[in-house]
Amino acid sequence: MSQETIEAIFPDFAIANLLEIEKMKAGFKIPMMKKLINNGELEAVKIGAKLHITRAELIRYLVKNSK
Secondary structure, eight states: OOHHHHHSSSSSOOOEEHHHHTTSSSSSOOOHHHHHHHSSSSEEEEETTEEEHHHHHHHHHHHHOOO
């Protein structure tokens, strides 16, 4: 996956909650993200009541699973 593609999919952010990621129209839906988190395929941190994922983690997951 090229850097241009990554920049087009994910605007510059450090961390975002699941709803914010879903709104980015990157193909991630909340139920799928929760399943990936529960299966240990995607790392998340809980801040208050919401789960958050870093931009780096989303890119890592996409690169690993796009081959």
